Amino acid sequence: xxxxxxxxxxxxxxxxxxxxxxxxxxxxxxxxxxxxxxxxxxxxxxxxxxxxxxxxxxxxxxxxxxxxxxxxxxxxxxxxxxxxxxxxxxxxxxxxxxxxxxxxxxxxxxxxxxxxxxxxxxxxxxxxxxxxxxxxxxxxxxxxxxxxxxxxxxxxxxxxxxxxxxxxxxxxxxxxxxxxxxxxxxxxxxxxxxxxxxxxxxxxxxxxxxxxxxxxxxxxxxxxxxxxxxxxxxxxxxxxxxxxxxxxxxxxxxxxxxxxxxxxxxxxxxxxxxxxxxxxxxxxxxxxxxxxxxxxxxxxxxxxxxxxxxxxxxxxxxxxxxxxxxxxxxxxxxxxxxxxxxxxxxxxxxxxxxxxxxxxxxxxxxxxxxxxxxxxxxxxxxxxxxxxxxxxxxxxxxxxxxxxxxxxxxxxxxxxxxxxxxxxxxxxxxxxxxxxxxxxxxxxxxxxxxxxxxxxxxxxxx
Numbered sequence: 178x179x180x181x182x183x184x185x186x187x188x189x190x191x192x193x194x195x196x197x198x199x200x201x202x203x204x205x206x207x208x209x210x211x212x213x214x215x216x217x218x219x220x221x222x223x224x225x226x227x228x229x230x231x232x233x234x235x236x237x238x239x240x241x242x243x244x245x246x247x248x249x250x251x252x253x254x255x256x257x258x259x260x261x262x263x264x265x266x267x268x269x270x271x272x273x274x275x276x277x278x279x280x281x282x283x284x285x286x287x288x289x290x291x292x293x294x295x296x297x298x299x300x301x302x303x304x305x306x307x308x309x310x311x312x313x314x315x316x317x318x319x320x321x322x323x324x325x326x327x328x329x330x331x332x333x334x335x336x337x338x339x340x341x342x343x344x345x346x347x348x349x350x351x352x353x354x355x356x357x358x359x360x361x362x363x364x365x366x367x368x369x370x371x372x373x374x375x376x377x378x379x380x381x382x383x384x385x386x387x388x389x390x391x392x393x394x395x396x397x398x399x400x401x402x403x404x405x406x407x408x409x410x411x412x413x414x415x416x417x418x419x420x421x422x423x424x425x426x427x428x429x430x431x432x433x434x435x436x437x438x439x440x441x442x443x444x445x446x447x448x449x450x451x452x453x454x455x456x457x458x459x460x461x462x463x464x465x466x467x468x469x470x471x472x473x474x475x476x477x478x479x480x481x482x483x484x485x486x487x488x489x490x491x492x493x494x495x496x497x498x499x500x501x502x503x504x505x506x507x508x509x510x511x512x513x514x515x516x517x518x519x520x521x522x523x524x525x526x527x528x529x530x531x532x533x534x535x536x537x538x539x540x541x542x543x544x545x546x547x548x549x550x551x552x553x554x555x556x557x558x559x560x561x562x563x564x565x566x567x568x569x570x571x572x573x574x575x576x577x578x579x580x581x582x583x584x585x586x587x588x589x590x591x592x593x594x595x596x597x598x599x600x601x602x603x604x605x606x607x608x609x610x611x612x613x614x615x616x617x618x619x620x621x622x623x624x625x626x627x628x629x630x631x632x633x634x635x636x637x638x639x
Contacts, residue, residue: 191223191499197300197511198226198245198275200267202288204254205281205360206232209576211527211560212489213280214238214569219492219503221605222565228271234601237561237572244603246270254283254360257291263598268298270600276510277301278464278487278503282313282360285463285486300510302463303414309485312459315355315393318483327455328477330470332395341382341394342375348396350374353434354381357391366390371397371434398470398479400433406445406478407437408452408467409494411505411515416460418453420505422494422520426468427552430530432537437490438530439552442523448478464502466491492558493525523557528570529577568604 199220201213213229214237221227221243228246231239239247248267252260268275277299279285288301289309295301311317315332322329331348334357335341345352352372359368366388372378378394385392405426410418428439452467466488468481487502495501498516500508505515531553538544561570 191504193223193225196223196225197507198228198271198273199507200271200275200277200299201227201229202264202277202279202284203230203281204252204279204283204287206251208232208236209529209573210238210280210489212487212491214241214561215489215492216278216280216487216503217241217243218563218566219501220507223504223507225507227605228267228275228603230267235572235576237569237576240568240572240604242566242568242604245606246603247601249599249601254287257287260287261291261294264295265298266598268295275299276507278506280487280489282309282484282486285309286313286360289485302412302506302510304462304485305460308459308461312461312483313358313360313485315357315359315395315482316391317357318480319393321459322480325455325458328472328475328479330396330398330479330481332393334391334393335382338379338382341378341392344394345372345375345378348394350378351397352378353395353397354378355393355395356385357393361390367431369434370431395481398472399474400470401473402427404471404473405429406448406469406471407440407488407490408448408469409465409488409491409502410453410456411464411502411509412456412461413509413515414462416457416462418456419515419517420494420496420500420502420520421449421453422496422502423448424493428531428534428538430527430534430537432534432541435534436527436530437493437525438527438534440490440493440525442493442520442525444520444522451478461485464491464506490525490527490560492560493523494520495523496520524555525558525560526553526556527560528562529560529573 201216203210203213217227217229217238218241221241226245227243228248229238229244230248230250232251233249250263252263254260277288279288286309289304289306292301311321316334319329319332333344335344350373354370354372356366356368366384370381372381382392403425406423407426408423410421412418422442423445424440424442426437426440429435430438448469463485464487466484466486469478470481472479491502496516496518498518500516500518508515535544535549561573
């Protein structure tokens with residue numbers, strides 16, 4: 178049974194008749210996260226009623242014109258029963274089944290491990306229960322790579338400062354330092370950083386030890402332009418990845434060790450083939466975002482990070498049919514076919530982070546003012562600015578201005594997030610003249626995809 182039917186308009190835009198609602202779930206307290214806004218816009222432009230979980234009305238994404246409803250709630254993923262109860266309450270407010278899309282690792286892990294009781298109310302992928310946690314963990318991903326024979330960098334979780342120094346002596350500086358479970362949150366510790374010398378190594382180890390955070394050290398693969406790649410895709414119930422997109426990370430924030438702030442979508446048949454084969458062997462289901470670096474020493478693409486959820490820069494990618502990973506997920510979970518089309522070459526920038534990242538590259542002698550300006554020509558997609566949805570961009574600018582002005586003074590950067598659950602209608606509902614209606618609880622027979630929970634062993638044993 179299909180829940181709504183998708184078709185292209187005369188202008189080539191994808192539209193859905195009688196659409197199933199969608200919920201964008203966010204646990205990450207970063208109010209400037211732009212990935213969720215991308216999902217809201219992709220599905221909202223299709224005519225899908227989209228509901229978002231936000232920190233509060235001051236969150237830029239919460240002001241999108243494509244939101245039918247806003248749930249102001251900052252749940253703690255460790256409080257399983259409270260989160261489950263909140264999601265069920267959210268479902269009751271919407272009044273019918275909804276596609277559920279997490280935007281961070283914590284959300285993807287929670288739904289894989291505790292999503293069974295939510296399936297009567299939500300449509301969501303059904304990966305092996307322990308797989309998202311395994312691939313999101315930095316050292317557990319390395320172990321998965323070793324067992325599958327997937328190329329990855331040399332890395333170790335040191336048991337002592339002496340062990341950390343010994344690893345550095347063998348691998349050499351610079352080193353990459355990563356929190357082993359970055360989704361759990363550890364104050365001001367960066368999830369990924371570059372260590373230039375022994376002094377920085379000691380500081381990083383002691384800071385993690387004091388915070389109770391796991392630290393993984395990883396060899397630094399020499400970088401040059403065009404060697405940092407990423408892969409975005411969506412895997413269906415058979416772990417077939419379609420669409421499968423590849424692109425190049427041109428700049429990152431923080432510089433050389435962070436999220437993509439300037440990227441280019443470009444086909445890479447070899448890389449796409451290697452990653453789709455790996456995903457099939459894993460038995461993976463759902464949206465994913467992979468970071469890789471080509472190593473000239475052995476001509477291999479080394480897997481650096483596996484994010485078992487939608488990537489913040491996913492709007493860079495789409496195919497000739499206009500499908501991105503968010504729309505592919507929505508179509509598949511509502512029983513519709515995903516178009517099979519070639520990816521389109523495009524460029525993407527994150528307006529608030531790229532200028533800051535450019536300063537880091539400038540300090541390293543890798544970028545000048547003219548070269549930075551010329552690199553921004555030919556941008557096809559921006560993270561925040563959209564002519565048909567201007568308010569999120571305006572709020573982002575205001576928040577960034579406040580951050581720049583107040584950070585030196587040590588003033589608060591925003592209101593504390595509430596764990597209480599509050600609902601507010603969105604601009605999309607007001608524009609369409611519709612509001613979510615209360616109705617009886619949704620029964621399991623109304624869901625198109627119902628499968629028994631799978632364990633990891635039903636995929637390839639690793």
